[in-house]
Amino acid sequence: MAYDLQLSHIGKVYDNGTPAVIDFNLDVDKGEFIAFLGPSGCGKTTTLRMIAGFESITSGDLLIRGRRVNDLQPEKRPTSMIFQNYALFPHLTVRQNVMFGLEVKGLPAAEANRKVDRILDKLGLSDVADIRPTRLSGGQRQRIALARSLVVEPDILLLDEPLGALDANLRKSIQNELKLLQRDLGITFVFVTHAQSEALALSDRIVVMNAGRVEQISPPRELYTRPQSIFVARFIGANTLISGSVRGTQGGHLAVETAFGTLLAEPSAGMPAAGAAASIVLPAEAMHVLPATMPEAEIRASHGANLVPCRITRLQLVGHILQIGMVLPNGEAVTLEGHADKYRDTLSAGSEAVVAWNPSDATLIVQ
Ligand SMILES: Nc1ncnc2c1ncn2[C@@H]1O[C@H](COP(=O)(O)OP(=O)(O)OP(=O)(O)O)[C@@H](O)[C@H]1O
Numbered sequence: 001m002a003y004d005l006q007l008s009h010i011g012k013v014y015d016n017g018t019p020a021v022i023d024f025n026l027d028v029d030k031g032e033f034i035a036f037l038g039p040s041g042c043g044k045t046t047t048l049r050m051i052a053g054f055e056s057i058t059s060g061d062l063l064i065r066g067r068r069v070n071d072l073q074p075e076k077r078p079t080s081m082i083f084q085n086y087a088l089f090p091h092l093t094v095r096q097n098v099m100f101g102l103e104v105k106g107l108p109a110a111e112a113n114r115k116v117d118r119i120l121d122k123l124g125l126s127d128v129a130d131i132r133p134t135r136l137s138g139g140q141r142q143r144i145a146l147a148r149s150l151v152v153e154p155d156i157l158l159l160d161e162p163l164g165a166l167d168a169n170l171r172k173s174i175q176n177e178l179k180l181l182q183r184d185l186g187i188t189f190v191f192v193t194h195a196q197s198e199a200l201a202l203s204d205r206i207v208v209m210n211a212g213r214v215e216q217i218s219p220p221r222e223l224y225t226r227p228q229s230i231f232v233a234r235f236i237g238a239n240t241l242i243s244g245s246v247r248g249t250q251g252g253h254l255a256v257e258t259a260f261g262t263l264l265a266e267p268s269a270g271m272p273a274a275g276a277a278a279s280i281v282l283p284a285e286a287m288h289v290l291p292a293t294m295p296e297a298e299i300r301a302s303h304g305a306n307l308v309p310c311r312i313t314r315l316q317l318v319g320h321i322l323q324i325g326m327v328l329p330n331g332e333a334v335t336l337e338g339h340a341d342k343y344r345d346t347l348s349a350g351s352e353a354v355v356a357w358n359p360s361d362a363t364l365i366v367q
Pocket residue numbers: 014015016018019020038039040041042043044045046047194
């Protein structure tokens with residue numbers, strides 16, 4: 001079966017010589033929700049615009065449902081795009097805005113009206129159909145933009161930071177609606193964002209980009225648990241990086257010589273050579289903080305084989321969450337959050353403690 005969307009060695013160099021996208025490869029199944037995530041200027045929008053047909057492709061092949069579309073006009077592609085500012089026509093009513101794409105396609109009026117009614121109803125816009133969008137809220141305008149893109153029944157919906165203009169609360173509720181709608185319609189979504197939380201909440205897979213290149217393509221959880229590069233480890237989640245050199249295998253894990261002694265970890269990909277310089281990526285969620293008075297053997301048995309001494313510098317209760325500030329032996333300050341119940345009365349500011357974690361919760365990245 002053909003993929004819904006395929007980018008094969010896609011590259012983009014702008015006329016001024018800027019290489020914006022370099023060797024981008026991605027196969028997308030029908031109905032997948034894909035997010036392009038990365039810092040400003042990493043090439044997310046350029047890639048989205050190449051898929052839409054608004055930007056020419058310098059190299060590589062773009063396929064939609066198995067057909068090469070590199071040179072197809074945007075309106076001939078089975079794609080629809082939503083922009084951050086929604087780009088609604090202020091002088092048209094909500095209904096006219098949504099109708100616009102169908103009129104361009106020359107759909108008979110009766111059929112067009114039926115489709116518009118259905119999508120307005122689905123997105124809860126029937127009551128405001130005859131109002132101009134300028135009089136409506138950000139959330140409603142966002143829905144109109146969605147309705148306008150969906151009414152043309154695209155195979156692939158392209159969304160460029162569509163929630164960027166909304167305040168935090170509204171953003172959350174629209175995120176949920178968007179995810180439900182996407183599941184319901186079964187349409188492939190490609191979503192550009194620089195907000196990690198948004199990508200993590202919505203997507204089936206996330207493409208992390210950095211300086212025009214794809215760093216990693218993974219389901220959200222895997223980006224956390226198995227980052228494949230230092231960039232991803234620093235960009236996603238709250239990770240502590242411990243550098244060292246690979247010594248070999250030990251008990252099914254990789255043993256790494258570090259400033260804190262020998263620590264064990266899982267490789268991110270393949271088996272690195274002994275002696276290779278590497279970093280252990282330790283997610284905050286994987287760390288357990290225990291009083292230094294607890295016997296080492298007991299800690300290893302209950303909380304994992306890796307131990308590093310630390311000193312607690314700060315404890316702060318925020319609702320049911322305890323924020324723990326600590327310093328590692330090399331002077332590095334680390335903050336992590338844990339359930340207050342888990343740490344009740346076991347830690348105190350200024351005291352010596354131990355950080356413990358399970359080797360399989362930490363990833364080794366070779367540099
Ligand atoms: N029309 C253009 N002409 C020349 N260079 C461009 C053009 N558009 C974008 N660029 C450059 O291409 C690179 C990628 O830009 P792009 O807008 O795709 O990044 P982005 O990840 O979407 O960033 P943002 O999150 O800020 O929108 C940047 O270096 C940018 O300056």
